[in-house]
Amino acid sequence: MHYGAVEALRGVSLEVPDGQVVALIGANGAGKTTTLRAISRMLRPSGGSVRFRGEGLGRLASHEVVARGLAHAPEGRGIFLNLTVRENLELGAYLRRDRDGIAADLARSFDLFPILRDRQGQVGGTLSGGEQQMLSVARALMSRPRLLLLDEPSLGLAPQVVERIFQVLAEVARGGVSLLLVEQNAHKALQIAHRAYVLETGQVVMQGTGRELLASPEVRKAYLGE
Amino acid sequence: MRAPGLALRSLLPFLLGLPALLALQGSLSDFWASVLITAGVNVILAVSLNVVNGFTGQFSIGHAGFMAVGAYTAAKITLAAAGWAPAGLPPRLADGAVFLLALLAGMVTAALAGLLVGMPSLRLRGDYLAIVTLGFNEIIRVIIENTAFLGRATGLSGLPRRTTFAWAWMGVIATVVMARRLLGSTHGRALLAIREDEVAAEAMGVDTTGYKVKAFVVSSAFAGLAGGLLVHLIQLCTPRTFTFVKSIEVVVMVVLGGLGSVTGSAVAAFGLTLALEGLREVQEYRMVAYSLLLIVLMLTRPTGLFGTREAWDWLPRLPWRRRPEEGA
Numbered sequence: 001m002h003y004g005a006v007e008a009l010r011g012v013s014l015e016v017p018d019g020q021v022v023a024l025i026g027a028n029g030a031g032k033t034t035t036l037r038a039i040s041r042m043l044r045p046s047g048g049s050v051r052f053r054g055e056g057l058g059r060l061a062s063h064e065v066v067a068r069g070l071a072h073a074p075e076g077r078g079i080f081l082n083l084t085v086r087e088n089l090e091l092g093a094y095l096r097r098d099r100d101g102i103a104a105d106l107a108r109s110f111d112l113f114p115i116l117r118d119r120q121g122q123v124g125g126t127l128s129g130g131e132q133q134m135l136s137v138a139r140a141l142m143s144r145p146r147l148l149l150l151d152e153p154s155l156g157l158a159p160q161v162v163e164r165i166f167q168v169l170a171e172v173a174r175g176g177v178s179l180l181l182v183e184q185n186a187h188k189a190l191q192i193a194h195r196a197y198v199l200e201t202g203q204v205v206m207q208g209t210g211r212e213l214l215a216s217p218e219v220r221k222a223y224l225g226e
Numbered sequence: 227m228r229a230p231g232l233a234l235r236s237l238l239p240f241l242l243g244l245p246a247l248l249a250l251q252g253s254l255s256d257f258w259a260s261v262l263i264t265a266g267v268n269v270i271l272a273v274s275l276n277v278v279n280g281f282t283g284q285f286s287i288g289h290a291g292f293m294a295v296g297a298y299t300a301a302k303i304t305l306a307a308a309g310w311a312p313a314g315l316p317p318r319l320a321d322g323a324v325f326l327l328a329l330l331a332g333m334v335t336a337a338l339a340g341l342l343v344g345m346p347s348l349r350l351r352g353d354y355l356a357i358v359t360l361g362f363n364e365i366i367r368v369i370i371e372n373t374a375f376l377g378r379a380t381g382l383s384g385l386p387r388r389t390t391f392a393w394a395w396m397g398v399i400a401t402v403v404m405a406r407r408l409l410g411s412t413h414g415r416a417l418l419a420i421r422e423d424e425v426a427a428e429a430m431g432v433d434t435t436g437y438k439v440k441a442f443v444v445s446s447a448f449a450g451l452a453g454g455l456l457v458h459l460i461q462l463c464t465p466r467t468f469t470f471v472k473s474i475e476v477v478v479m480v481v482l483g484g485l486g487s488v489t490g491s492a493v494a495a496f497g498l499t500l501a502l503e504g505l506r507e508v509q510e511y512r513m514v515a516y517s518l519l520l521i522v523l524m525l526t527r528p529t530g531l532f533g534t535r536e537a538w539d540w541l542p543r544l545p546w547r548r549r550p551e552e553g554a
Contacts, residue, residue: 042428066431078426080419082534091419094412095431143431 009034009045009202015195016147021169021179023189023210025223026199032182033075035199036149039180040072041065053146067095071145075152075182077136081125085116088124088135092142102142109138112168130161137165147178154185166192186223190214198223236403243399247392259391260459265499266394267456270401272479272495273488274448277405279477280486280534281414282441283421284348288359289449289476291366294468295339296332296450298370301382301463303328308386325388329397329454336450337443339366344442349435351424363470370465381464382457389458397455398492401448405488408444417441421486482523483530490532 009031016022024032037043039050041062050057057065062072071092080088089109093102110117113134119127127135133153140148153169154162162185170192173179183189190196193210198219206213213219254262271289278286307324339362347358371379408414416437419427428434457463476495483494501519505512523531 040429042425061433062428063431063433066429072429074425074429078423078429080422080426082422083418087415091415091427091430091432094416094419139430 009038012048012199012202012204014197014204014207016178016180017195018146019173019176019178020194021173021181021192021210023181023183023186023193023196024199025183025186025189025196025213025219027223028184029201030199031202032199033151036072036151036180036182040070040149042072042074066143066145069144069146070149071140071143071147072149073136073140073151073153075155077132079124079127079132079135079139082123084121084123085127085135086120088139089116089142092139093144095143101144105142105144109141112141112171113138113164130157130165133157133161133165134168137168141172141177145177147180148172150179150181152182152184154183154188162188186219187214190219236407239399239403240396243396244392247395251391254391261500261503262391263389263394263455263459265496266391266398267452267459268476268479268495268499269398269492270448270452270455271476272483272491273398273401273405274445274452275476276480276483276486276488276491277408277417277441277445277448279480280484280491281409281417281421282438283485284438284442285353285356286359286442286445287356287470287473287477288343288361288363289445290468290470290472291359291363292336292339292446292449293453293456293472294366294370294465295453296329296336296447297453297457297463297468298376298382299335299450300325300328300332300454301385301457302376303331304386304388304458305382305384321386321388325393325458329451332450332454333447334450336453337447339450340443340446341439344439344446348438348442360470360473363468363473367465367469377463379465381462381466383462385458385461385463387458387461389455394455394459397451401451402488402492404444404448409488413437413440478520481530482520484532484534485530486534487530487532487536489537490530490535493537494531 012031012035014022014024014035024035026032034043038045038048039057041050041057041060052065052068052070055068057068060068080091083091086106089106090102093105096102110120115131116134116138119131124132124135137150137153140150150169153165157165166188169179169181173192181189181193190210190213196208196210196213197204198206198213206216206218208216251259271293275286275289278284304324307328310320310324312320343358343362347355370376376382408417416427416432419430419432420434420437424434453468456467460467479495479498480491482498483490483492502512502516505515508515
């Protein structure tokens with residue numbers, strides 16, 4: 001993966017088994033977001049391949065990837081600031097045509113994040129940062145993905161909100177959706193992750209189960225501030 | 227129930243509109259008829275440009291170019307069919323049929339031009355479309371001025387006068403129905419999503435380039451309709467009618483009415499046309515007054531007259547009007 005002449009990722013290889021939570025941690029500029037974008041085809045990698053449920057995604061545009069069950073909740077939330085919460089969620093189900101299923105999933109979003117039910121008529125821009133992040137996650141789930149890519153869901157949020165979001169993510173994963181989670185908050189991410197990769201300057205430098213990495217002295221020193 | 231109801235709701239404006247327009251037409255003086263036709267043409271232009279600039283959030287400033295494509299196509303067809311009188315068909319009906327065909331052909335060629343311009347330029351984000359459409363507008367003008375078949379700089383004259391008040395305003399109804407139906411559809415949602423945040427729309431599975439091109443093609447087609455109607459009012463088709471200045475005029479109407487508001491751009495186009503007529507009295511200060519009007523409006527209402535809302539959003543909620551949440 002290159003940005004112009006700059007090589008951003010080199011030989012990164014990772015795997016998300018069905019129904020598991022995989023975390024990707026690392027410092028700023030390590031290439032975490034780039035990895036996600038390459039997977040969801042928002043960027044064209046200069047080499048390598050992405051396989052999803054037996055199909056190569058190499059030739060697809062990013063909107064076609066969504067149709068195959070891969071949702072991306074982008075960094076900085078990317079919600080529609082001038083549309084209402086409800087419209088945002090409905091757009092998440094943009095590719096679906098099953099009215100009843102969409103209504104059921106809408107109700108489920110409100111159950112996962114009750115605050116969104118109270119805010120459903122409000123436009124996205126009037127929500128707090130935490131509410132926007134909840135909306136972003138709920139919206140990504142509205143496409144009923146098999147794999148959800150999450151880019152820094154805890155960025156800039158109060159600890160309590162982070163707690164709530166991670167609870168929901170763990171719940172979603174138990175429901176059979178695989179998660180690929182990019183996080184700076186390594187502690188939280190490793191707690192819910194089945195598997196994790198540590199990225200440094202565009203390369204995977206360490207990998208293991210969430211628990212292993214949480215216990216590893218290198219990780220504790222570099223990312224957990226001990 | 228849904229499908230026939232939808233078809234009826236789309237057809238109803240035409241069925242009700244035609245007799246009303248024909249009845250009104252009889253009572254109009256020549257002056258008012260031509261003022262109102264001009265206003266109607268401008269409403270078609272503004273509402274159709276709003277599909278690209280307002281709904282989709284792109285910025286096209288070459289609407290007059292597509293108008294020209296439609297106008298020359300329609301003009302060529304009515305000129306070729308002049309004097310064509312099939313036996314057994316009343317001449318007025320034959321003329322009407324030819325005119326309808328000419329207008330539709332103009333829409334098709336304008337749509338094709340839209341596809342040609344839109345395909346490469348709408349892949350890009352940002353201001354590129356403005357530059358490309360501006361260039362296209364000039365290219366069309368230069369091509370016409372150098373093509374003998376299209377009458378070069380003097381244009382095509384001697385066109386039959388076919389655009390009546392009813393023709394023009396049926397065109398307006400068609401444009402408004404198209405815009406409203408589009409906005410309420412899944413496609414409309416996709417366009418709004420693109421306007422709000424293109425990356426997020428893409429992440430939702432919206433084929434952003436595809437939708438931008440579609441919106442652009444539809445918009446160009448209706449610009450072509452407006453062109454066809456206009457030249458059959460003034461009975462003259464010259465490149466001077468379709469310069470960059472005309473494009474800007476349409477952009478002004480859309481911005482003034484409110485980007486994203488169908489009724490807003492319709493009201494602004496109608497109002498500005500009448501204002502320009504009214505200002506004929508003060509000939510030399512006409513443009514000064516026009517500019518002042520725009521400056522004052524932009525200072526007092528920077529989002530345009532209507533913002534993204536529609537005229538009926540201010541009406542009290544009537545019992546038979548469904549709330550949009552329930553409707554969608």
